[in-house]
Amino acid sequence: MFKKAFMSLALLLISALSWGQGNPVHFTVAQKQVSPSEVDVVFTGTINNGWHVYSTALPDGGPISASLNVEKAVGAKAEGPLRHSGKEINIDDPIFGMRVRYFEHHVQFVQRFKITGKTYSINGYLEYGTCNDEMCMPPQSVDFNYKGNGPKDAPAATDETAAATADDASPADSAAATPAGEAQDSVAAAAQAQPADTATASIGDxxxxxxxxxxxxxxPDTEGKSLWYIFLMGLLGGIIALFTPCVWPIIPMTVSFFLHRSGEKGKGVRDAIIYGISIIIIYMTLALVITALFGPQTLNEMSTNAPFNIFFFLLLVVFALSFFGMFELALPSSWGNKVDSKASATTGLLSIFLMAFTLSLVSFSCTAPVVGLLLVQAATSNNWVAPAIGMFGFALALALPFTLFAMFPSWMKKAPKSGSWMNTVKVVLGFVELAFSLKFFSVADLAYGWGLLDRETFLALWIAIFTLMGLYLLGILHFRSDGDNPKAQPVACIMLGLCSLAFAVYMVPGLWGAPCKAVSAFAPPMYTQDFNLNKTxxxxxxxxxxxxxxxxxxxxxxxxxxxxxxxxxxxxxxxxxxxxxxxxxxxxxxxxxxxxxxxxxxxxxxxxxxxxxxxxxxxxxxxxxxxxxxxxxxxxxxxxxxxxxxxxxxxxxxxxxxxxxxxxxxxxxxxxxxxxxxxxxx
Missing domain, CATH: 3.40.30.10 (Glutaredoxin)
Known part of the structure; x- marks a missing residue:
């Protein structure tokens, strides 16, 4: 069950988006004859994933409303306001302090014209506003120009443009023709404040x-930098996974098996190298297959899509709870047994590959949360090769010890022995996953305007999380997985615990509006802060x-x-x-x-x-x-x-x-x- 859930997440995560400068909304316009004396001008729009087009008649001071502008109407007159059809989303926007309405994926706007003459000619344009979670396009327009014949008994065509604009335009549409209230006043004030003799250039100067x-x-080469960051993050994730109870105890057994099976150190080292390469191939194949299945149009959607961010949040919370020992993420034991039996029944390269695959299955409960966090971070990096690079770093760190200990068996004697310290690694990683999960909930909270996780609430939760992590590392807080008689904490844990507590104290002034720049990339923006003494x-x-x-x-x-x-x-x-x-x-x-x-x-x-x-x-x-x-x-x-x-x-x-x-x-x-x-x- 968990395997299927994890694979489904991974399949949904990996892809990329390279946003160009083209319009993310594509409109077609057509004229539809409704009756001998009525025609509809129909604008049908297709909206790229992650973008939305705002609806009609939004209040003043809000986003750009969709509106129709009639430049010429001879023998025809606009009848009624601009209509719309499609799934209209209606939410509270905390920035504008109002409810806004918009459409995703598809929308249709329709303007009806009443034919008043024997012939008619109408032209103008539809204007609309579109945004995603990171940027807004300038107001875009779709021109229309139609001519035709009206009823035979109609009078000669007359210019209805002024009448149509005065009589039929809705108040909201009229408001849309000028800048919103306060903004318009500020523009006028700024214009008056500017010197009259200032040089003015024209287009082309x-x-x-x-x-x-x-x-x-x-x-800058941000793509290369981000890929190095993803690789190093994957490498760090692999190192952390190494020191968990599911992986570290397997290393000496596996290395010893290779050295004794061959009877020759050289052949044992070769088998260990093949084993390590097999681990890299298995994890890289997962990332490459997923990337091939999903094209380069989903990554940005995943990083900004509210439902997916809620899913990421819940997934990381589940991973954190499993590391705390509330339950264990484990695949059916029969899966590992079947692969292990096939590995024993075969020889050569296939047997070594199957042994590596067995490691992937057996260590699932410890590696899945690390891989899940890595995939989520890679998926939000806006680079389609990031998942493969991250998985390469993870698999490299996981595979390297098997090869090195086979090449230098004496190192094994100096390596730390399995013990309770591995559970400490799991629990600390659980705190980290829990802290990261709040970032994804924050994205959804801001998108829907719930106001559940404003800045001080986020900081309060992080303060609590890192305080508890510090107390755990100091040996003051205990989990059931630590056993009945927890031992004194080593110096390294105490130092890390002090750092965690210091970080929690650092964030405390943020509850009153301090910038806390070290967490500004994770915390919600300052405008969500309800209680802010830092007035600027x-x-x-x-x-x-x-x-x-x-x-x-x-x-x-x-x-x-x-x-x-x-x-x-x-x-x-x-x-x-x-x-x-x-x-x-x-x-x-x-x-x-x-x-x-x-x-x-x-x-x-x-x-x-x-x-x-x-x-x-x-x-x-x-x-x-x-x-x-x-x-x-x-x-x-x-x-x-x-x-x-x-x-x-x-x-x-x-x-x-x-x-x-x-x-x-x-x-x-x-x-x-x-x-x-x-x-x-x-």
Whole structure:
């Protein structure tokens, strides 16, 4: 049963996602004749996994609502509000402080038009907002343009555009045409505060020069670093698994068997090497088969999908309880006996491979939790080869002792003997698994807006977990698996116990709002903190125009931090609440940089629409200020999602690459500091 559950988890975990800059939502539009005097314009959307499209008529101050914009209606008039169909998800969003509605996978929007003339001509566009758990796209649009004949007895066609807009647009749709309340006021205030004689550049000037190649050159080799991290984590996991009661006692028996079976040390060493290679092959095969079965489109979904994160949470809790001795994860003994009997009945390489497979089955109760934690971490690393690399590190650590002890039998005498210390390793690992499980529950809690695991609750649980682990290592706390007469703890356990207690004490000020940067990558963001004595002022950009902000930075001899954001970008608000509130980050943004926030969903109309062409020759019409900033982000930097941060010099050239959604205060500070250093060099 546990084997099937574990294999099912593994099969679901391993895959990868390499998100490109294309639109994760694909719409088709069609006209449907409802009656001689009515037509529907139907927008059918397919949404990539992990993304969602917001519904219609959301309240002011929230995400971008889906809305229809009629640019021309001759002989036809929009009738009623924009309708939608599909499975609408309705949840509380803690960032916007309201209930939001959105669709996943599929959605359909329908606008009905009443034909008022003998002929009709309608054109316009559907605008919608889309996000995932890490970023939001700028408002996207789907154009439509239809002509046709109406009833024969209808009057001559007249322009109904103004009437349709005035009479039939719902209040929510009208609100969607302008920035949300407070945000709109802040934009207006910022515009009034800016000097009237500031130089203003147009599209195509030097400040718009593409720097896509330069941006790529700044990107670090995070893939290689993450793979090394996964490998080392797998290696550490294998070392920990070695010192468990299911594995360590088997090593001397297995090595002794190889040396005595052959009668020759050389042949025994060769068999031990083959045995170790067989262990690596078995675990690597598991990872490779799983990766082959599932394509590179599931990994990011697994890392951000709330139901899967709940499953990860429950799985790690089960593993932790098994290590605490509440129950034992064990495969049916008949499985191991059958494989062992086949190994005894065969000879040569096959018998050695079957012996290695027997080890995998017999040690399941100790290795499964370690492998499960490793697979979960690898699956959330956004790299499709990470599971195989992690399993290689795990299997290498597991297999190496068999080979080394066969090559140097005298080492076995110096190795620690089996004893109660192996149970200590299991229990400590149980505490670690329990602590890690809360991270996955936090992802689901934030996604659904339950508010069950805010920051101080998370820290309180971690304080309790690491305090109990410290007391256990000091010999004060005992488990049933320790036996009736626990022995005095060795010095190494006492030192580790003190470190665990010190870590618990370090987190205590976090209950009152202290940053606790060492756990910031695991704890929920600061905005979930209910009781926070660390009050900081909000960072606000003085400029919401690219050209005006760049001119001001040049006059002040300061670098620029360009913030591509949106009024309806929930992930932008998360970054501002979790990272920008840090005092050091505030100091950099307020004192060392000129901060320019460009709202890609700013509905302020341009003086005149601008037609532009992308690199593929496709024409796009820029109608609003937000369209202009979205086009700047796409053409100059080769990116199309928010939040997106770039540091620039006064000529619009990048200083330290870019930074996207990641609640990592040290990483964001490093990004800003690197920009300052490069600016001083220039």
């Amino acid at each position: 030097q400040l718009w020069t593409p720097v896509i190649d330069k941006m790529k050159a700044y990107q 002022e909000e960072v606000k950009a003085k400029y919401t125009s690219y050209e005006e902000g760049m001119a001001a930075a040049k006059a002040q001899h300061k670098p620029v931090m360009l913030d591509f954001t949106g009024f309806g970008c929930v992930n932008c608000r998360k970054m501002e609440a979790a990272v920008w509130t840090d005092p050091e980050v505030q100091k950099r943004l307020n004192d060392d940089y000129v901060l320019i926030s460009l709202y890609v969903d700013d509905k302020t109309p341009l003086a005149k629409p601008i037609e532009v062409k992308d690199s593929k020759g496709n024409t796009r019409k820029l109608r609003t200020v937000g369209d202009k900033w979205s086009w700047l982000e796409q053409t100059k930097f080769g990116y199309l999602a928010q939040p997106y941060y770039v540091t620039l010099d006064n000529n619009g050239m990048p200083l330290s690459g870019s930074f996207v959604y990641k609640e990592d205060i040290p990483g964001f500070l490093e990004f800003l500091d690197n920009g300052l250093k490069e600016y001083k060099k220039r």
